[in-house]
Amino acid sequence: MQKVAEFTEITPTAPIVATVHGGRAKCLQRLIRLDLPVPRTVAIPFDSVRAIAQGHLPDLEGILEIFGPRPIVSVRSSAETPDWGGPGAILNIGMNDAVTAELAETIGTEAAEALYLRFIRAYALNVARLGDDFLQEAAGGVAAALQAYEAEMEEPFPQDPRLQLAEVLRSMARAWEGTTARLLRQARGAPADAGLGFVIQEMALGIGPAESGSGVIQFVSSETGEPAIIGRYLSQSQGRDALDVPGGALYLTRDPRGPSLEDLAPDAFRKLLEFGATARRGLREEMQIEFTIAAGKPHVIDAVRVPRSSRAGVAIVVRLVRDGIIPREEAILRTEPASLAELLHPQVEKDAPKKVIARGIAASPGAATGRLVFTAAAAQAAAAQGDKAILVRRETGPEDIRGMHAAQGVITERGGMTSHAAVIARGLGLPCVAGAGLRIDFKRRRVIADGHVLSEGDIVTVDGTHGEVLEGAVETRNPALDEAFQELMGWATEFADMKVRANADTPADARVAKNFGADGIGLCRTEHMFFQGDRLTVMREMIFTDEPADRRAALERLLPMQRDDFVELFHIMQGLPVCIRLFDPPLHEFLPHTRDGMRELAEALGKGINDVERRVEELQEFNPMLGLRGVRVGITVPEIYDMQVRAILEAAIISRRNGVPVVPEIMIPLVSAEREVELIRRRVEAVAAEVRADERCDVEFRLGVMVETPRAALRADDIADQSAFLSFGTNDLTQMTYGLSRDDAGRFMSAYVQQGVFREDPFHTLDIEGVGELLSIAASRARNRNAEIVLSVCGEHGGDPDSIAFCRRLGFDYVSCSPYRVPIARLAAARQTLADRLAESGRT
Numbered sequence: 001m002q003k004v005a006e007f008t009e010i011t012p013t014a015p016i017v018a019t020v021h022g023g024r025a026k027c028l029q030r031l032i033r034l035d036l037p038v039p040r041t042v043a044i045p046f047d048s049v050r051a052i053a054q055g056h057l058p059d060l061e062g063i064l065e066i067f068g069p070r071p072i073v074s075v076r077s078s079a080e081t082p083d084w085g086g087p088g089a090i091l092n093i094g095m096n097d098a099v100t101a102e103l104a105e106t107i108g109t110e111a112a113e114a115l116y117l118r119f120i121r122a123y124a125l126n127v128a129r130l131g132d133d134f135l136q137e138a139a140g141g142v143a144a145a146l147q148a149y150e151a152e153m154e155e156p157f158p159q160d161p162r163l164q165l166a167e168v169l170r171s172m173a174r175a176w177e178g179t180t181a182r183l184l185r186q187a188r189g190a191p192a193d194a195g196l197g198f199v200i201q202e203m204a205l206g207i208g209p210a211e212s213g214s215g216v217i218q219f220v221s222s223e224t225g226e227p228a229i230i231g232r233y234l235s236q237s238q239g240r241d242a243l244d245v246p247g248g249a250l251y252l253t254r255d256p257r258g259p260s261l262e263d264l265a266p267d268a269f270r271k272l273l274e275f276g277a278t279a280r281r282g283l284r285e286e287m288q289i290e291f292t293i294a295a296g297k298p299h300v301i302d303a304v305r306v307p308r309s310s311r312a313g314v315a316i317v318v319r320l321v322r323d324g325i326i327p328r329e330e331a332i333l334r335t336e337p338a339s340l341a342e343l344l345h346p347q348v349e350k351d352a353p354k355k356v357i358a359r360g361i362a363a364s365p366g367a368a369t370g371r372l373v374f375t376a377a378a379a380q381a382a383a384a385q386g387d388k389a390i391l392v393r394r395e396t397g398p399e400d401i402r403g404m405h406a407a408q409g410v411i412t413e414r415g416g417m418t419s420h421a422a423v424i425a426r427g428l429g430l431p432c433v434a435g436a437g438l439r440i441d442f443k444r445r446r447v448i449a450d451g452h453v454l455s456e457g458d459i460v461t462v463d464g465t466h467g468e469v470l471e472g473a474v475e476t477r478n479p480a481l482d483e484a485f486q487e488l489m490g491w492a493t494e495f496a497d498m499k500v501r502a503n504a505d506t507p508a509d510a511r512v513a514k515n516f517g518a519d520g521i522g523l524c525r526t527e528h529m530f531f532q533g534d535r536l537t538v539m540r541e542m543i544f545t546d547e548p549a550d551r552r553a554a555l556e557r558l559l560p561m562q563r564d565d566f567v568e569l570f571h572i573m574q575g576l577p578v579c580i581r582l583f584d585p586p587l588h589e590f591l592p593h594t595r596d597g598m599r600e601l602a603e604a605l606g607k608g609i610n611d612v613e614r615r616v617e618e619l620q621e622f623n624p625m626l627g628l629r630g631v632r633v634g635i636t637v638p639e640i641y642d643m644q645v646r647a648i649l650e651a652a653i654i655s656r657r658n659g660v661p662v663v664p665e666i667m668i669p670l671v672s673a674e675r676e677v678e679l680i681r682r683r684v685e686a687v688a689a690e691v692r693a694d695e696r697c698d699v700e701f702r703l704g705v706m707v708e709t710p711r712a713a714l715r716a717d718d719i720a721d722q723s724a725f726l727s728f729g730t731n732d733l734t735q736m737t738y739g740l741s742r743d744d745a746g747r748f749m750s751a752y753v754q755q756g757v758f759r760e761d762p763f764h765t766l767d768i769e770g771v772g773e774l775l776s777i778a779a780s781r782a783r784n785r786n787a788e789i790v791l792s793v794c795g796e797h798g799g800d801p802d803s804i805a806f807c808r809r810l811g812f813d814y815v816s817c818s819p820y821r822v823p824i825a826r827l828a829a830a831r832q833t834l835a836d837r838l839a840e841s842g843r844t
Helices: 023-033 046-053 060-065 097-107 109-126 132-140 142-153 161-177 179-187 240-244 266-283 310-322 328-334 337-344 376-384 398-406 420-428 483-495 507-515 526-531 534-543 548-573 595-605 609-619 631-636 638-657 674-695 710-714 716-720 730-738 749-754 771-785 801-809 819-843
Strands: 041-044 073-079 090-093 196-202 213-220 227-235 287-294 297-305 356-359 361-364 367-373 389-393 409-412 432-434 439-441 446-449 452-455 459-463 468-471 499-503 521-525 578-581 665-668 702-707 725-728 790-793 814-817
Touching (some): 023 073, 023 196, 023 266, 041 046, 046 161, 060 161, 073 161, 090 109, 090 161, 097 109, 109 161, 132 142, 213 310, 266 287, 266 297, 310 328, 310 337, 310 483, 328 483, 337 819, 356 452, 361 420, 376 389, 409 420, 409 459, 420 432, 420 819, 432 459, 499 507, 507 548, 507 819, 521 526, 521 548, 521 814, 526 548, 534 548, 534 595, 548 578, 548 638, 595 609, 631 674, 665 674, 665 725, 674 716, 702 710, 710 771, 716 771, 730 771, 771 790, 801 814, 801 819, 814 819
Parallel strands (some): 409 432, 499 521, 521 578, 578 665, 725 790, 790 814
Antiparallel strands (some): 213 227, 287 297, 367 459, 439 446, 446 452, 459 468
């Protein structure tokens, strides 16, 4: 391997590499190649910086010779990735008594001493590590600063540029190796042993005769991405920190409110516009340029990507494509799928004043303000009166769904990323903070959070993007589903080779999914339909029957309601596939759990309260997750599935007659054995035969299985014999593989991730090594038995980019996720397709 030089002057042909010299050094080389006026610069690689920290200095004489006989230079950090940070820049190294006197003859004594004083202060604070008291003692000018330094250090201020440079390099290198710097860069995503380079650059002074100063300029808005000239300029100044002086910076363009750079130095301003256009086209990016004007001549000191919101990021890449600067494929690869969440929902304004009263898991993105309510009924009542409510619950269940539909946001005391509240909130597009670290006092209708007491009716803001509950109303900004977003999503659809469906339980969910470009519905949870209005009463009547004939009679009243639900879903999806999961939850979820609720039910059913209490107690289970639910209900109470299948098939016939042909997909939940599928298949086919006879027409359907148990995954070959498709419910599959409740995992998950027990929350990103291996085994065995079988994921992992990439590698046909995550999943699928193409072309 070729040895890397301990320093290299940056020229167009120099061997500068970002992974060796850092991103700043590489960017400066690119600017030099574009013939932009970058002052002479030397790059010091990572290995040399490590050596400097250990006391081994490079050839300082050789470095300074590059800059001429009287060098005045700066030193800046050059990490591999700019986001990793690094020690702050130190300017004017090389200033001493002799250089100051010499400069005074050309730029004046005041300007020369200003340069010298800046360096003395920076050296004293950052190298000699003198305290803030030194700044007060040095306030009298150069003489006072030199005297204060000598008094503190018991030696004169160094005059030799080599010694100055040596101490600056040593100080910055050791700062990077320190514990604080290491923790900071790790928090920004850098490895603990990340390297740091330095760039040593000739100073463009920014102080002196004619128009001189420093500034930054960019050519798009960081918030919207739209073209705009934005920045600051300060006459007679150096570096970015000078621009932070209150009231000192000038406008860049002509402005009636005050003087501007365009007025003071029109030629330099025009040159900066040219530099911006050159950098944009040459670096294929919107850049923020740091510049210095010396005696009217602009110099490019540095350039970085324009800081940007997610909305601006989309607008920028789309405009770069429109202008022919980058291809559409690159626009897709540059856009992080997770960033789209900020475009799809209202967000708390970045600089809005706020007071955080509780923190939890960011379970569903977005922001909403409303009055605290403690029950689903209260949320519905508020909505009926036109008031906005935030529903706070210990944890939500199916009985809370109507309240969640009525609320603006949800807060739960318990739960995690795949808790009931989180899953339903993401489906509804509601902001949700789960496991919020608060205590709910339902009796007094109040919440206690970190010493704050909030009562019912108090106004709060839920920030589901950052997992925060905020006091009062906080300013928010609207979603940004603009033309640029739509254009980007169109490209994603074109490039993705894996379909993305949506989990949609209601017509409203289906409309959102369709508008976001979903390729169909991958999971319709029918049980949610039974909690609406009079349906719940009918469902409870059915639960209290003892004979099959009585159950069928009760369910006959639900049949037309279910059929209408499915007709509407089929109509909205307009021929796209719709996968309907048969009834899944345990029956006790439809019964009240309080004495008042049981009394009301007894009155509604005309039964004694003792009879109601007895039936509720009979249906209670020690572990409902592993009890009588899913296919087990279908086998032991078959009338429910019979009614649902009839409703689905009759709806399909009605839709076809209305000009919307559909082949419904019927999914059996919580299967563990082939025999379960056989039993349900027989009843489904029997009902289908009855429907065909009654309607005097044929009706097609596809029957499949939701794989949620490890045994079903391991016996996928047997189950595939009976199935047209397998859809992996990775929420429950993860629970059962780990023996871990998704509703309780939030209590300790952070500690587990921080201590390396889990790499990520397995309910957030698919566990490739464990759950992923089950998927891999199941996919292989199922295809070996049934080559035509369709495979998919319909858990919340269907909206996670890393999980999508894994499913694509396994050759799955589609993923299905919450409607508001469909754009994220579509972009992730397209990125993975393009990344694999690039990798393949690299191998060939």
